[in-house]
Amino acid sequence: MKSLGKALWNALWQLLAPPVCAACDEPLHQPNVLLCADCAALCEPCPAQTMPLVPGAPHCLSRFAYGGPVQTALLRLKWQGRDDLARPLGLLLRPILLEMLQTFEADWLVPIPLHPQRLRERGYNQAMLLARAAMPTQPSSLTLHAGLLSATRPTAAAHRQRRIERIQRVESRFVVPRRAQAHITQRKIILIDDVITTGATVTACAEALRQAGARDVQALSLLRVV
Numbered sequence: 001m002k003s004l005g006k007a008l009w010n011a012l013w014q015l016l017a018p019p020v021c022a023a024c025d026e027p028l029h030q031p032n033v034l035l036c037a038d039c040a041a042l043c044e045p046c047p048a049q050t051m052p053l054v055p056g057a058p059h060c061l062s063r064f065a066y067g068g069p070v071q072t073a074l075l076r077l078k079w080q081g082r083d084d085l086a087r088p089l090g091l092l093l094r095p096i097l098l099e100m101l102q103t104f105e106a107d108w109l110v111p112i113p114l115h116p117q118r119l120r121e122r123g124y125n126q127a128m129l130l131a132r133a134a135m136p137t138q139p140s141s142l143t144l145h146a147g148l149l150s151a152t153r154p155t156a157a158a159h160r161q162r163r164i165e166r167i168q169r170v171e172s173r174f175v176v177p178r179r180a181q182a183h184i185t186q187r188k189i190i191l192i193d194d195v196i197t198t199g200a201t202v203t204a205c206a207e208a209l210r211q212a213g214a215r216d217v218q219a220l221s222l223l224r225v226v
């Protein structure tokens, strides 16, 4: 009920309020953009050489380095009920999804699942919303599928955990539901998440999918801690 009220308030606010930058709230002079020109200029692309991920991590591509205006907008999406930001943020992922598809003709695009408890609290899975917006508009082999993984236990928010705890806690947090197994055998899968920090989450998901018979798994994120 609380999240419904919040969603209605947000919808009403978006109808009445003039468009503003998703990070600094300055008025926007262009339609259909996420950030003002000043904030857009501060966005740093994710460098090719980044901190190594945990052992066994899948090949990963990220659009921006963690921090800056995109992080501000993402935190608003995740913690302030701003699901209106999911589409413009997800569109930022499309170029790297298309880049990955050039060498990796995947069957499924799979958002990292949220535990049902967190899903109830938030009202949506931000990775699912980002994935929906990032999907190519041209016909391709790729299909969005949110039912191939489920999260078996909740965790505290990543920013409230220490790095080592986070690596330990994601172990076997994800499973492939029995009904999904037939869809995974010999399939190529792209995981999509909002942030990659140590890579522990995408690695745990990739491991679950590989054990269920996936041929190969790669991963995408909007932000990466570098």
Ligand SMILES: [Zn+2]
Pocket (backbone or CB within 6 Å): 021, 022, 023, 024, 025, 026, 035, 036, 037, 038, 039, 040
């Ligand atoms: Zn701005």
